[in-house]
Amino acid sequence: MITLYLAEDQSMLSSALAQLLNLEDDLKVLGTSGDGQTAWLEISRLKPDVAILDIEMPKATGLDVADEILSAGLKTKVIILTTFAQKAYFKRALKAKVSGYLLKDSPSDELVAAIRKVMHGQTIYDSELVRNMVNAADNPLTDQEMAVLKSAANGETTKEIAEKLFLSDGTVRNYLSAIFSKLGVHHRLEAVNIAKQNKWLS
Structure with a gap:
């Protein structure tokens, strides 16, 4: 039996993913949390075979x-789950010697396969993500901003x-302001155009 710990700050996604993983005969989720601090405390206590970590979480990041x-x-x-490719994150993940680095929108069966492969000593990096890392300019935006x-x-x-991201209107406006500031623009369209030019958005 492969024991797992899941850290993801979006509770609906965390619950759904835990249920999917527990359906596999050889996988067992020992616990979940929505912040990095709790995740580390429980991982150090439970010592699961694999920790599946979202990058951006309150109190401490997955990295x-x-x-x-x-x-x-x-x-x-450690398998890192992320929404968007960022070189800085990927470099930190490599330094932390993570065993997997996957996109959140990957099919669940790919995650299940990755879990089994890392348990056999393999390192699994999403090919699209790695390709984007090589080709794209450095992206200053966080996963949530993206x-x-x-x-x-x-x-x-x-x-x-x-409503879609389970945030308040004010929080979304704050994220947009941060995006405009980082990219040196004043409007959404300008920000989107820059992101597309740099292949941060398809």
Whole structure:
């Protein structure tokens, strides 16, 4: 039996993913959490075979947790789940010696296959993600900012983005302001155009 720990701050996604993983005969989710601090405390106590970590979480990121696992010498393998490719994140993940780096929108069977492969000593990096890392300019936006920008690119209103990402309207406006500031623009369209030119958005 392969034991797992899942850290994901979006509770609906976390619950659905845990249920899917528990359906596999050889997988068992020992616990879940929505913040990095709790994740590290429970991983250090439970010592699962594999920790599946979202990058952006409250209190500590998935990469912070991966660093702690490495520093503590735990045998727990780490699979990072992310929404968008960012070179800075990927470089940190490599430094933390994570065993897997996958996109959140990958089919669940790919995650299941990756779990089994890392338990056999393989390292699994999403090929599209790695290719984008090589080709794209450095992306200064966080995963959550990219999620907001992607929705904005689809023409969604602030309210629609908030409902889709389970955020408040004010939080979405704050993310948009941060995006505009980082990219040196004043409008959504300008931000979307820059993201597309740099292949941050397809």
